Amino acid sequence: MGVGRLISDHIPLDHVDAASFVHRGDVGERVRLRFADVTVTDVRAARALTTHTTAAAPAGVFLVLAVTAVGRGSDQNYVGLDLVDPAGIHYVPTVRGGCATAIKGRAGVPSYALICYDVPRQALEGAHLQFSLAPYDNDGAFQRRDDVADIDLGIHAAEAARMWRTNDSYKASMTELTPPDLTPSPAPKAVSR
Amino acid sequence: MSGWWRVNRWWLVVLPIALVAMLAASSYRLKTMWWDSGYHHEIASAGVGRWAHVDESYATFTQRIHHRYRVRADGLSTTDSIPQDSGDLPVPAGVTAYLVHLSFEAATDQDMAYCEVMLVGSDGTVYGGNVDDQINQSDLCLPVAEPDPETGITPTDVPRGRTWTVDPIVLAPSSARIRAVRVTYGKPRYVTLAVDPAASS
Amino acid sequence: MSEAEERPRGRAGRLTSAATTFVVKRPRSQKLGALAGVALLVTAPFGGLRSAADVPPEHVSVDKPLMVGPFRFTFVKAVTVSDLEPAAKPSVEGGRLFVIEARVSNPGERPEPVIELTRALTVQDAGVAPDTDGSAATPDMYDVDDSTTLSGSINPGVSYLVALVWDQQPGWTGDHARLRIARQEYRDKDPLTLDDHTWWLMDDALATATVPVEVKK
Numbered sequence: 001m002g003v004g005r006l007i008s009d010h011i012p013l014d015h016v017d018a019a020s021f022v023h024r025g026d027v028g029e030r031v032r033l034r035f036a037d038v039t040v041t042d043v044r045a046a047r048a049l050t051t052h053t054t055a056a057a058p059a060g061v062f063l064v065l066a067v068t069a070v071g072r073g074s075d076q077n078y079v080g081l082d083l084v085d086p087a088g089i090h091y092v093p094t095v096r097g098g099c100a101t102a103i104k105g106r107a108g109v110p111s112y113a114l115i116c117y118d119v120p121r122q123a124l125e126g127a128h129l130q131f132s133l134a135p136y137d138n139d140g141a142f143q144r145r146d147d148v149a150d151i152d153l154g155i156h157a158a159e160a161a162r163m164w165r166t167n168d169s170y171k172a173s174m175t176e177l178t179p180p181d182l183t184p185s186p187a188p189k190a191v192s193r
Numbered sequence: 194m195s196g197w198w199r200v201n202r203w204w205l206v207v208l209p210i211a212l213v214a215m216l217a218a219s220s221y222r223l224k225t226m227w228w229d230s231g232y233h234h235e236i237a238s239a240g241v242g243r244w245a246h247v248d249e250s251y252a253t254f255t256q257r258i259h260h261r262y263r264v265r266a267d268g269l270s271t272t273d274s275i276p277q278d279s280g281d282l283p284v285p286a287g288v289t290a291y292l293v294h295l296s297f298e299a300a301t302d303q304d305m306a307y308c309e310v311m312l313v314g315s316d317g318t319v320y321g322g323n324v325d326d327q328i329n330q331s332d333l334c335l336p337v338a339e340p341d342p343e344t345g346i347t348p349t350d351v352p353r354g355r356t357w358t359v360d361p362i363v364l365a366p367s368s369a370r371i372r373a374v375r376v377t378y379g380k381p382r383y384v385t386l387a388v389d390p391a392a393s394s
Numbered sequence: 395m396s397e398a399e400e401r402p403r404g405r406a407g408r409l410t411s412a413a414t415t416f417v418v419k420r421p422r423s424q425k426l427g428a429l430a431g432v433a434l435l436v437t438a439p440f441g442g443l444r445s446a447a448d449v450p451p452e453h454v455s456v457d458k459p460l461m462v463g464p465f466r467f468t469f470v471k472a473v474t475v476s477d478l479e480p481a482a483k484p485s486v487e488g489g490r491l492f493v494i495e496a497r498v499s500n501p502g503e504r505p506e507p508v509i510e511l512t513r514a515l516t517v518q519d520a521g522v523a524p525d526t527d528g529s530a531a532t533p534d535m536y537d538v539d540d541s542t543t544l545s546g547s548i549n550p551g552v553s554y555l556v557a558l559v560w561d562q563q564p565g566w567t568g569d570h571a572r573l574r575i576a577r578q579e580y581r582d583k584d585p586l587t588l589d590d591h592t593w594w595l596m597d598d599a600l601a602t603a604t605v606p607v608e609v610k611k
Contacts, residue, residue: 075321077323
């Protein structure tokens, strides 16, 4: 009984800590995680995303992130790619337009991906990328006790206003062995504002 | 027997049984969350240039799997470009694209579809195995079909003999020292085939 | 009973008998209470422990915005077209496409999968064949502004003009069709799948409406 009392009095049995291990970083900074090193190399806004055959238009604006990931230990897909605004609202990458919705990671070999979000105006200023192995999905249930990179995209008020008005178009790209082409061109007439 | 022991004698018998039952009841987590979710069961292995023999049978949720084949690593070579439908993909600097030369022998009715081939580095890092990848390889342990010269369509089902060879590509950093090839038909089972580290670097 | 009492009993028999006597001696109110408790626990996985839901009225119209699961849905018009290239074309030779144009937005605070809209939408009297399993067909969804397929999820705070597209059999000649929107129910806890905070598709309708169909070449 004494032992039982000792356990119930001194071990916080009601408190189970399942929080993720959050590693913060900025654009251009390599963030080291258990399963990968991740860097956001570029942040752009787009009025259109083009492939050989399609041009996608955003309902809000496309926020385009160039992300480099170098896997550690084994090849894995990184599926947690949520954009989070300062109010804590999550946004997921769009499947339209031909950008990556998961990064195919390779151990020791850089994977270059473009991640594109169709977001409203209020998602831009102060937005962060939450990068993880598993999707955020059900309130982060799959990211419990795992590493998550929280990368500040450095979008301030003036930058957000400029991004919202953009008329640039970018070539969409999924996960590649070489960095994406980030040369902007004017958005096709059909989708420009 | 003193009073306390006598009063509690049945509970003392029940206690270890209850403990075992409790552990058993939650042990499925160990199997599902750990054992089945990683490469934990080496079913066969072979030294450099030797055959590994696989003869096993196990049940999944939906079916019973029988695997009976032998496989041998005939070494690694490297390539400067990765063939793709849209033209060859150059291998970037700092990266080595290995051609993994494998020989197989199995009865012609043995299902050999959907394996994965990986390389194991001297530090334990495993390269490859994420088959739905940038270089668009699909079924690594079956002979690759040639596209039909008239239609240009690559047949998906190629008849094979009892023995055949494959050369899937696995990417690794050029700094890696490769010590083995891993062939798997799904976690947690795998076959380890040693390769000569000197030959890979 | 008397025959059973005469039988010699082991330890287990004595325990059972003691338990039976205990239960039998309880007052009737306690017995009924325990029975109700057991019944409630048995139905718990199916919602027995939840309070009864307010069932919204059926047969409301679609001329104003409706909350379809997590989405705000505003019906714009119904048309039939010979194709919607490059987005979609009829899968049957000589067939057409039945299209509902609507505005769809996600007013919530998390991305929501588009299937939670499309799975709730079916049409009748529109020349649309049922799915191979016999259930009413649900549409594919496209962005009207750029003809891309809207699949995956819709982010909070964005609004799309969408085309909800069904395959239409050759030879349909109507000028009205019926749109049915199934009701969905939000589940904070889902004991069956362990996926909490999900929308469940219910059998009853949230809205049904007869809509005019414009025939385009």
